Amino acid sequence: MTVETIDTVVVGGGQAGIAMSEHLTSHAIPHIVLERHRIAERWRSERWDSLVANGPAWHDRFPGLKFDDLDPDAFAPKERVADYFVQYAEKIGAPVRTGVEVNSVTRLDGRPGFRVETSRGVIEARNIVAATGPFQKPVIPQIVPEDADIFQIHSNRYRNPEQLPEGAVLVVGAGASGAQIGAELMRTGRRVYLAAGPHDRPPRSYRGRDFCWWLGVLGKWDLAAPAPGTEHVSIAVSGANGGETVDFRALAREGLTLVGRAERYANGILYFGAGLVQSIRHGDANYLSVLDEADAYIARNGLDLPEEPEARDFGSEPECLTAPIRALDLADAGITSIIWATGYALDYSWLDVDAFDEMGRPAHQRGKSTEPGVYFLGLPWQSRRGSSFIWGVWHDARHVADSIATQRSYLEYHAQAEARSA
Known part of the structure; x- marks a missing residue:
């Protein structure tokens, strides 16, 4: 069987x-x-x-290509974002092979590099870049049994x-996905x-700036x-409806009911934690900061931007915050679906x-593993807060490519030194 060889294999075409x-490519490094x-x-x-997209078109893009068909302050629909990356791949001549699944990567014995077993054959590469991003395996907490008489899906x-059965819906999670799906x-x-x-x-946005x-x-x-203690704090932000601040009180006044964190389920009843008000207050503090x-x-800086005092007005407290619900009989509440x-x-x-620590997480320094x-590329906080965002991953990729190029230069010197000594 013929084995293909290449300097670098990048796994993931997002x-x-x-x-x-x-x-x-800018370093002339052969790769696929x-x-x-x-x-x-x-x-x-x-x-x-x-x-x-959760960021406006002027921001959520790579430096080398604009969304020419969108207003810079607009939020690109998901299909347009996907088309953007196809367009970008074509622009740079990226050697992307679609429909190829990587089944395993193992180190070669007695020589540098790795064996990459794929659905289309075997490849040997000196370097592997795991660029599969942060959204790999959907997590559903083991709270409501799968055999409970209720429709359950992850947000992905x-x-x-129209996909859901008729009836009320419980959305678990108040980050970007949960907030937007609940509002919709x-x-x-x-x-x-x-x-x-x-x-x-x-x-x-605030005072005229996103x-x-x-x-x-x-x-x-x-x-x-x-910041310590915020590693797992989600961010409630939305580009929906032209971009709007996620305001849980306003949603509650429209008719949505807020409850605390889902904690346990028994006999058709779902129990919620006592920290709802505290969570909302935490979000308020972040907003005001x-x-x-x-x-x-x-x-x-003496900027001439309009005052916006109304931005600090949270309005009245809805009943679901003044008298939080601690338990719900799902059938009595008419809940037929849960979106996790x-x-x-x-x-x-x-x-x-x-290349992993004792918890199974990537062990790396700015993407360069142990x-x-x-x-690794596309990890949250890989080098900074913006690492898992579109523009941030572009800058992290440059650092990783520089690291690979540096290693290649040392290997080239080694090969030249051996040739001279021979």
């Missing part, structure tokens, strides 16, 4: 893999990008129909309200309960690590190398 290809489906497939088939399988369902006339845990809740801009000028995108820092930045917007776990079961020749 935003991380395409960015990686651009920077490897393997994608088991289509380029940016998760944007097409693992997200709901109405999803748009939700498409639209409620506005179609559904009775919706939203289980909210700790979250950050930045303003969509929060992506504010996080940039305030240096927030470049934070090197999350951005406003305070923005005001200070404007004053310090509870995030993802990493899945590197195909990568059989010594296993020589193995690199």
Whole structure:
């Protein structure tokens, strides 16, 4: 059997893999990008129909290509985002092979490099870049049994309200996905309960500038690590409806019912934690901190941006906050569906190398792993807060490509030195 050889194999043809290809090409490093489906497939088939990018078109892109058909302040629909990456791959001539699944990667015995077993054959490569991103394995907490008489799906399988059986819906998780899905369902006339845990809740915009801009000028995108205790705090932000601040009180006044974190289930009753009000207050504090820092930045730099005092008015407290619900009989509440917007776990079961810590997480420094020749890309907080965002992964890819190029230069010197001595 013929074995193909290449310097670098990039696994994953999403935003991380395409960015990686651009920077490897700039270093003239031979490589291929393997994608088991289509380029940016998760944007097409693992997200709901109405999803748009959470950042405006001027921000959520690579430096080398604009969304020419969109207003810079618009939020690109998910299919347009996927098409953008296809367009970018064509622009840079990325050597992407679609429909190729990587089954395993193992280190070669007695010589440098790795054996990559794929659905299309075997490849040997000196370097492996795992560019499969942060959204790999949907996580559903083991709370409501699968055999309970209720429809349950993860948010990655939700498409639209018509997909669900008639009746009320419980959405678990108050990050970007849970907040947007809950609002969409409620506005179609559904009775919706939203289980909210700790979250950050930045303003969509303030004083005429999008929060992506504010996080940039305030240096927030470049934070090197999350604040202690916030590693698992989700971010409630949305580009839906032209971009709007996620306001849980306003949603509750519209008809959505907030409940605390889902904790346990017994005999048809779902019990919720006591921390709902605290979680909402935490989101408020995060929101106000951005406003305070923005005001200070404007004053310090003498910017002429409009005042926005109404941004600090939260309005009246809905009943679900003044008298939180601690338990729900799902049948009595008419709840026929649960959507678990509870995030993802990493899945590197195909990568059989010594590049993980005792918890099974990638062991790396800015993407360069503890296993020589193995690199990671697209991880949350890989080098900064913005690492798992479209523009952030592009900059991380440049650093990883530079690291690979540096190692190649040492190996080239070794080969030349051996030739001279011979």
